[in-house]
Amino acid sequence: MASSIAADRFIRNDKEAEIASRSERLAAVFAERAAKHDEEGTFPFENFADLRQDGYLKLTVPKRYGGEEASLYELVLAQERLARGDGSTALAVGWHIGLMLQYRYTHPWPEALYASFCREVVRDGAMINAFASERATGSPSRGGRPETIAVKTDGGWLISGRKTFSTLSPILKHFTVSAAIAGGDETGDFFVRKGPGVRVEETWSTIGMRATGSHDLILERVFVPDGELISRSGPDFPPRKADDGGGWLLHIPACYIGIAWAARDFAVRFARQYRPNSLPGPISELPHIQQKIGQMEADLITARTLLYAVADRWDSRPEGRIGLKPELGLAKYIATNHAIGIVDQAMRIVGGASLSRTLPLERMYRDVRAGLHNPPMDDAVLRGLALRALAEE
Incomplete structure (x- = not known):
C-alpha cells in the first residue's frame, strides 16, 4: 500500500498521502465484505461504521465546524482509492461527501441549518443525500x-x-x-x-x-x-445557491476509475502468476497479453490524467468553475467508458475464470456499467461539447 502511494504521481504532498492511505486502509477491509453484500443485496452498515470511526464522513466539512475541508482534488483522490475495495460503498458515501463539498461553496441552505448539520456530521457521523x-x-x-x-x-x-x-x-x-x-x-x-x-x-x-x-x-x-x-423557485424567491459548475459530481467518475483500477491490478497479478503447463513461463510473457495490459494502462492513465487535471483546475480557478462544465462532463464520460473497457480487458486476460463469482471481476464488470446511468449522461455530455463547438466564431 505504502509503495503504491509513493509511486502515484497524482499524490503531491503529505496531506494527500494521508488521505490516500486512509482510503486504502478502509478499502482493504471493505474488499473482504464486498462479495457477501453483493450476493445478498444487503446494505454494508459495518462499512459506514468504519467510515464514521475513521473520520471519513467529515472529509469535506468546513474546518470552522470541525471538518477536514478537503478540496475537490482530495475528494477525488479519496474516492478513487476507496472504490478499489468496494464500489457500492464508495459510490454511496460519495453522494454525502460530494454534497457537503458543494454546500460549502454554493451556500444553498439557511446558515443556521447548515452550521447545525455540519456539527452533527462531525459529532455523530450524520450523512445527507x-x-x-x-x-x-x-x-x-x-x-x-x-x-x-x-x-x-x-x-x-x-x-x-x-x-x-x-x-x-x-x-x-x-x-x-x-x-x-x-x-x-x-x-x-x-x-x-x-x-x-x-x-x-x-x-x-x-x-x-x-x-x-x-x-x-x-x-x-x-x-x-x-x-x-x-x-x-419563482420570481419572489431569488436563487440562494451559487453555480459552481457541479464539480462535486466528480465523485462519480472517481468511483468507477477506482473499480477499474482494482480490476487492472487483479488481472496484472494473475498474468504474472498464471503458468499453464503448455507454456514455459507465465502468461504475462505472451505478446497478446501484454497488448491487453498496455490497453488497460493507456485507458487508466488517460482517464486519471483528465480527472485530476479538471479537479485541479476547479480548485485553483474559482472564477472559471461555471465554464468548466463541459470538461467536468467529459471527465465523467471518459472515466466511465474507459472503466468499462478496462474491466473488459481484465476479464479477457483472466479468461473463463473471470465469470466465476469466486473472483471479484464479474462483480466489477457489473458495477462499472452503472456509471452509464449516473449524471451527467453520455448524450448530455456530447451535446454540451457540440454546442460549445458550434458557438465558436
Whole structure:
C-alpha cells in the first residue's frame, strides 16, 4: 500500500498521502465484505461504521465546524482509492461527501441549518443525500417536474410522494427532497428528518451496485418546518445557491476509475502468476497479453490524467468553475467508458475464470456499467461539447 502511494504521481504532498492511505486502509477491509453484500443485496452498515470511526464522513466539512475541508482534488483522490475495495460503498458515501463539498461553496441552505448539520456530521457521523428522481420524471437532470407535493400548513409544509434511486436510504436520518408546491408552478427543496410519515420500501434489486441501498423513499404527509425549506423557485424567491459548475459530481467518475483500477491490478497479478503447463513461463510473457495490459494502462492513465487535471483546475480557478462544465462532463464520460473497457480487458486476460463469482471481476464488470446511468449522461455530455463547438466564431 505504502509503495503504491509513493509511486502515484497524482499524490503531491503529505496531506494527500494521508488521505490516500486512509482510503486504502478502509478499502482493504471493505474488499473482504464486498462479495457477501453483493450476493445478498444487503446494505454494508459495518462499512459506514468504519467510515464514521475513521473520520471519513467529515472529509469535506468546513474546518470552522470541525471538518477536514478537503478540496475537490482530495475528494477525488479519496474516492478513487476507496472504490478499489468496494464500489457500492464508495459510490454511496460519495453522494454525502460530494454534497457537503458543494454546500460549502454554493451556500444553498439557511446558515443556521447548515452550521447545525455540519456539527452533527462531525459529532455523530450524520450523512445527507438529495432525493429528486421519481418514476415519472426519471433523472432530475432531465428537468421533469416532481410529482412529490408540498402543501402549505401552519408553521411549515406537509410533503407526500415517492422518490426512487434513494441511495443511502437505509442509514440516513436526514435528506433533502424536491417537491412541487401545491397551487402553482413553483418547486422547492426541503430538508427532511426521518420520522413519522417516512418509510423506505426495499425495491433496489439490480445487477450492479447492489449494496448502495438505493431503495424507494416514501413520504406521507411529512411535516417540514418553514425554517427547513431550503429553496423555492419563482420570481419572489431569488436563487440562494451559487453555480459552481457541479464539480462535486466528480465523485462519480472517481468511483468507477477506482473499480477499474482494482480490476487492472487483479488481472496484472494473475498474468504474472498464471503458468499453464503448455507454456514455459507465465502468461504475462505472451505478446497478446501484454497488448491487453498496455490497453488497460493507456485507458487508466488517460482517464486519471483528465480527472485530476479538471479537479485541479476547479480548485485553483474559482472564477472559471461555471465554464468548466463541459470538461467536468467529459471527465465523467471518459472515466466511465474507459472503466468499462478496462474491466473488459481484465476479464479477457483472466479468461473463463473471470465469470466465476469466486473472483471479484464479474462483480466489477457489473458495477462499472452503472456509471452509464449516473449524471451527467453520455448524450448530455456530447451535446454540451457540440454546442460549445458550434458557438465558436
